[in-house]
Amino acid sequence: METDLKLESSVFVGNQRYRAVLTGWHFNWTEVDKKHRDKKTISVPVAEVLAVEEGRVEILPKKLVEDKDKDFTVFYVKRSSSRGSSGLLWRLGRTQFRCPSRVLRDQWTKHLRAAVKTHSPLRPHKLLVFINPFGGKRKGRKIYHSVVAPLFELVGISSHVIVTERANQARDHLLKKDLTGFDGVVCVGGDGMFGEILHGLIGRTQQESGLCENDPAVTLQPCPLHIGIIPAGSTDCVCYATVGVIDPVTSALHIIIGDSQPLDVCSVHHASALVRYSVSLVGYGFYGDVLAESEKHRWMGPLRYDYSGAVVYLSNRSYKGIVQYLPADRPLSSPRDKTRCLSGCSVCSRSTERLFPHSPDSGTVYSAQYSQFSNVSEGQWVSVEGRFRCVSLTCMSSCCPKSPQGLSPSAHLADGTGDLILVWDTNPLGFLKFLYRHTSTQDQFDLPFVEVHRVKAVRFSLASGEEEDAYEELAGQGSVGMDEEDRGYVETVSRSSSQQQLAAIGTRRQMTKELKTPSPFLCGLCCSKSPPVSVWNCDGEILPFTEIVCRIHCQLVRLYARGIEDGTAAHNCSEGSDKCERRCILH
Numbered sequence: 001m002e003t004d005l006k007l008e009s010s011v012f013v014g015n016q017r018y019r020a021v022l023t024g025w026h027f028n029w030t031e032v033d034k035k036h037r038d039k040k041t042i043s044v045p046v047a048e049v050l051a052v053e054e055g056r057v058e059i060l061p062k063k064l065v066e067d068k069d070k071d072f073t074v075f076y077v078k079r080s081s082s083r084g085s086s087g088l089l090w091r092l093g094r095t096q097f098r099c100p101s102r103v104l105r106d107q108w109t110k111h112l113r114a115a116v117k118t119h120s121p122l123r124p125h126k127l128l129v130f131i132n133p134f135g136g137k138r139k140g141r142k143i144y145h146s147v148v149a150p151l152f153e154l155v156g157i158s159s160h161v162i163v164t165e166r167a168n169q170a171r172d173h174l175l176k177k178d179l180t181g182f183d184g185v186v187c188v189g190g191d192g193m194f195g196e197i198l199h200g201l202i203g204r205t206q207q208e209s210g211l212c213e214n215d216p217a218v219t220l221q222p223c224p225l226h227i228g229i230i231p232a233g234s235t236d237c238v239c240y241a242t243v244g245v246i247d248p249v250t251s252a253l254h255i256i257i258g259d260s261q262p263l264d265v266c267s268v269h270h271a272s273a274l275v276r277y278s279v280s281l282v283g284y285g286f287y288g289d290v291l292a293e294s295e296k297h298r299w300m301g302p303l304r305y306d307y308s309g310a311v312v313y314l315s316n317r318s319y320k321g322i323v324q325y326l327p328a329d330r331p332l333s334s335p336r337d338k339t340r341c342l343s344g345c346s347v348c349s350r351s352t353e354r355l356f357p358h359s360p361d362s363g364t365v366y367s368a369q370y371s372q373f374s375n376v377s378e379g380q381w382v383s384v385e386g387r388f389r390c391v392s393l394t395c396m397s398s399c400c401p402k403s404p405q406g407l408s409p410s411a412h413l414a415d416g417t418g419d420l421i422l423v424w425d426t427n428p429l430g431f432l433k434f435l436y437r438h439t440s441t442q443d444q445f446d447l448p449f450v451e452v453h454r455v456k457a458v459r460f461s462l463a464s465g466e467e468e469d470a471y472e473e474l475a476g477q478g479s480v481g482m483d484e485e486d487r488g489y490v491e492t493v494s495r496s497s498s499q500q501q502l503a504a505i506g507t508r509r510q511m512t513k514e515l516k517t518p519s520p521f522l523c524g525l526c527c528s529k530s531p532p533v534s535v536w537n538c539d540g541e542i543l544p545f546t547e548i549v550c551r552i553h554c555q556l557v558r559l560y561a562r563g564i565e566d567g568t569a570a571h572n573c574s575e576g577s578d579k580c581e582r583r584c585i586l587h
């Protein structure tokens with residue numbers, strides 16, 4: 001590997017003379033202008049140089065190369081803020097340079113290309129791309145061919161593109177077909193399509209490692225292939241929460257430079273069998289009901305969630321259940337610490353160090369010890385029982401355009417924990433307040449009927465006899481009137497603990513009764529009886545079981561992303577500074 005990648009010379013950009021410097025992590029060019037003292041420097045981290053081409057090159061509307069002799073063109077990542085989103089938009093920056101001689105031009109192209117190789121080792125050469133032609137507004141194919149493919153072509157990425165013809169085709173392909181030579185898998189679609197890639201890659205990796213996915217106690221093997229998401233779906237929550245914007249160009253550029261964002265994954269089990277994996281939401285009650293309702297209105301497209309959300313809200317349901325959770329070990333953070341997991345997050349970096357102690361960059365030597373689960377004793381589980389509006393488990397903030405801070409604004413993408421949000425039954429206005437706070441920066445956990453815990457596993461069961469009662473009640477629905485308990489009280493909470501836990505954390509038994517005060521305008525809908533059981537929404541899929549066990553697996557997959565870049569954290573990256581690594585935001 002070439003070590004001396006420094007180079008400095010005069011160059012021209014248009015008619016203006018510049019001093020160009022390649023040093024360590026950065027490529028800078030500064031205007032040489034005697035009149036102005038404030039010299040303008042443009043500084044590009046080498047890791048964000050996309051391509052270096054001989055000549056004056058343009059790629060749109062089609063590739064054009066002129067003046068090949070003393071010229072070279074540098075394509076790089078250019079940032080701009082995005083109104084209404086958490087992160088920054090990335091665009092293709094391009095500068096055409098003219099050198100005093102061809103020899104110098106050749107030196108520049110050679111040195112820049114070598115520096116790029118050294119500073120971004122994870123750039124993909126060959127990608128497997130799945131396009132869902134029916135996702136979101138059905139624009140997947142157009143988005144890929146008009147926006148993404150030209151960028152991949154510019155940087156020389158070869159891609160094998162499969163336009164899916166049926167659901168689960170991408171998952172099955174990844175489970176069975178030869179994947180030799182691919183550096184990563186890209187999905188063009190929404191969260192459902194991402195879910196297919198997630199299941200295919202995790203399943204394939206465990207098959208090849210001889211590991212059993214059914215047992216929640218097994219430490220799974222992290223996937224070697226990176227996942228890229230080109231957003232073209234309805235919610236695009238995974239893209240938003242890992243990039244900060246929903247923008248195909250930004251996502252394509254993260255893929256091109258080989259950014260790497262590890263992601264926690266939750267495995268969901270029922271009766272000793274794996275049911276599904278989740279990265280954003282495992283939700284019972286409100287979110288399960290919204291999903292079930294929305295399936296009836298698929299024709300509405302992305303709007304179906306708002307419509308179904310309103311219908312379900314107005315039906316005013318709550319459900320009984322027993323929730324048990326394992327609190328996170330030695331947590332470095334808390335769901336209410338008001339911090340946010342942003343690009344370069346120190347909490348997640350510490351998890352990476354613990355998980356991969358011998359190779360922080362490549363993540364190949366996996367320390368199974370860190371995420372041990374099998375030696376957990378029954379007494380470590382905390383148990384709560386009662387009636388809930390919703391029970392949600394999220395491995396990350398799950399921010400999305402509907403909720404720019406997310407279900408749990410301080411959750412981390414890659415810390416090996418999830419946040420369990422328990423919303424106890426409450427009156428309709430209280431629940432509306434809780435939902436409404438998701439749309440602003442107001443704290444949705446600062447409500448008396450909401451609690452949140454940082455956890456590594458969760459179990460959900462129906463109260464004993466509840467399941468049979470549930471079926472009986474369902475069968476008799478319509479003829480069964482409301483009894484006193486259902487009518488009079490919305491919050492009947494009983495939290496029980498196991499013997500050992502009583503000793504460890506003290507009694508957590510509590511009974512709260514609050515008079516139900518339905519708002520008059522909701523009467524027609526809200527006074528009908530809740531069905532006895534809800535369904536689980538697992539990243540937008542309805543689970544076929546009610547009683548489940550969930551376990552969070554630390555950093556099981558890696559995405560071509562870097563977490564949300566905070567535009568407000570811009571710092572001045574001075575010319576020639578080697579201290580600013582590629583994590584710097586705006587220069």
Ligand SMILES: CCCCCCCCCCCCC/C=C/[C@@H](O)[C@H](CO)NC(=O)CCCCCCCCCCCCCCC
Nearest residue numbers: 191235237280281305309310313402403435436438539540
């Ligand atoms: C008053 C306004 C309240 C707005 C409340 C907004 C809360 C939004 C929280 C969004 C959380 C998204 C979590 C991500 C889940 C994804 O893995 C999954 C797959 O794509 N998406 C869904 O399941 C799709 C789930 C979609 C859930 C949408 C819920 C919409 C609620 C609307 C409530 C309206 C109340 C109106 C009262 C008259």
Ligand SMILES: Nc1ncnc2c1ncn2[C@@H]1O[C@H](COP(=O)(O)OP(=O)(O)OP(=O)(O)O)[C@@H](O)[C@H]1O
Nearest residue numbers: 132135136164165166167189190191192193233234
């Ligand atoms: N060719 C296809 N025909 C039908 N369904 C498909 C096809 N390809 C993929 N799917 C399925 O379509 C579902 C939705 O896809 P996707 O996530 O891309 O779009 P979406 O509009 O965001 O939907 P959702 O809101 O359910 O995530 C996925 O679960 C995927 O399994």
Ligand SMILES: [Ca+2]
Nearest residue numbers: 264395412417
């Ligand atoms: Ca997490």
